[in-house]
Amino acid sequence: xxxxxxxxxxxxxxxxxxxxxxxxxxxxxxxxxxxxxxxxxxxxxxxxxxxxxxxxxxxxxxxxxxxxxxxxxxxxxxxxxxxxxxxxxxxxxxxxxxxxxxxxxxxxxxxxxxxxxxxxxxxxxxxxxxxxxxxxxxxxxxxxxxxxxxxxxxxxxxxxxxxxxxxxxxxxxxxxxxxxxxxxxxxxxxxxxxxxxxxxxxxxxxxxxxxxxxxxxxxxxxxxxxxxxxxxxxxxxxxxxxxxxxxxxxxxxxxxxxxxxxxxxxxxxxxxxxxxx
Numbered sequence: 001x002x003x004x005x006x007x008x009x010x011x012x013x014x015x016x017x018x019x020x021x022x023x024x025x026x027x028x029x030x031x032x033x034x035x036x037x038x039x040x041x042x043x044x045x046x047x048x049x050x051x052x053x054x055x056x057x058x059x060x061x062x063x064x065x066x067x068x069x070x071x072x073x074x075x076x077x078x079x080x081x082x083x084x085x086x087x088x089x090x091x092x093x094x095x096x097x098x099x100x101x102x103x104x105x106x107x108x109x110x111x112x113x114x115x116x117x118x119x120x121x122x123x124x125x126x127x128x129x130x131x132x133x134x135x136x137x138x139x140x141x142x143x144x145x146x147x148x149x150x151x152x153x154x155x156x157x158x159x160x161x162x163x164x165x166x167x168x169x170x171x172x173x174x175x176x177x178x179x180x181x182x183x184x185x186x187x188x189x190x191x192x193x194x195x196x197x198x199x200x201x202x203x204x205x206x207x208x209x210x211x212x213x214x215x216x217x218x219x220x221x222x223x224x225x226x227x228x229x230x231x232x233x234x235x236x237x238x239x240x241x242x243x244x245x246x247x248x249x250x251x252x253x254x255x256x257x258x259x260x261x262x263x264x265x266x267x268x269x270x271x272x273x274x275x276x277x
Contacts, residue, residue: 011037019111032082032110042096047087050110054089054101054124055138055161056081062134062165063200064172065212067274068236068250072198072216073178076230078159079140080109085119099126099136107157108145116145116153124161132168137161146186154189155182172202172212193222196230202238210238212248220256227259236272246274 005011013035019028035049056079059071073079085105092098100123106113107120120142128134138161147153158181165174179195196218204210216232236250252268 009038009040011039013037017110030111035087041090043090043092045089047089050082050084050113051087051103052082053080053105054087054103054122055079055140058099058101058124058126058136058138059161059163059176062163062167062172062174063214064167064202065200065214065236065238065248067246068212068248068272069214069234069252072176072196072218073159073161073180075216075232076194076196076218076220078178078180078183078194079161082110083107083120084110084113095128097128099128100124105142106145107142114145116143116148116151118143118147120144120157133166134163136163143186144183151187153186155185155191157181157183157186159183170204172200174201175199190224192224194218194220195222196220208240210240212236212238212250225258227257229257231255231257244276246276248272 002014003011013033014031015033017030017032019030031050033050035047035051038046056071056074060066063071069075074081083103083105085103087103089101103122104119105122106115108114120140122138122140124136124138126134126136140159142157143153144157159178161176161178163174163176166172175197177197179193181193182191183194185192196216198214198216200214202210202212214234218230219228220230221228232254234250234252236248238246238248240246249271254266255262256264
């Protein structure tokens with residue numbers, strides 16, 4: 001992470017990421033964030049470059065355990081965490097209870113940036129009736145940079161999100177829902193849709209110990225393969241070594257099934273670490 005402030009309003013930020021997949025070079029360096037920011041007021045912040053998308057970072061913030069796993073739509077690859085473009089965000093109201101974000105982006109995400117013939121748009125609006133509660137909705141529309149040149153975009157990818165959550169120093173409770181249409185069918189003549197929901201909870205048992213749990217349930221091909229379903233569960237125990245260091249031992253179980261039964265299944269047990277600075 002690199003930050004630099006030019007003036008009270010203008011600053012720049014960069015975050016790198018590295019691809020550790022076995023079938024790719026471990027030196028595949030990504031720019032996950034690289035933007036120029038103008039913070040003019042609480043109601044208006046402008047970011048130009050590759051920056052957080054409106055939905056994923058917001059949902060992860062309220063879920064609280066991004067270092068263990070991504071939120072529902074991001075985990076299933078129906079949402080990008082960051083993308084190249086122009087981003088506007090801010091908070092309105094006497095207490096900043098109305099929070100909005102809009103992004104006009106390439107649609108290709110940060111890993112393999114490319115451009116199509118048109119830009120994609122994602123928006124989010126959140127309402128915090130109290131400091132610890134939120135109701136939020138969001139939407140996405142675009143070609144995901146799959147149009148242009150010799151490529152013909154038959155469909156437009158769309159996604160809708162909704163979330164309700166509570167978070168304070170001891171408890172986190174929340175649920176979210178998403179529905180996507182033609183997310184992976186932009187170039188295909190056959191239309192399809194996906195939908196899913198996620199619920200999570202965590203509780204602080206002692207000043208340094210917390211327990212966390214989550215369940216995801218998603219139908220990944222509502223029209224073409226209605227029985228294609230992904231189920232994910234996690235259960236863990238977190239130990240806060242300090243404000244800057246957290247450790248979590250977590251068990252994860254995922255099952256992907258279709259009309260013939262379980263296609264793939266994974267069971268995982270590990271220790272996850274977050275270092276904040």
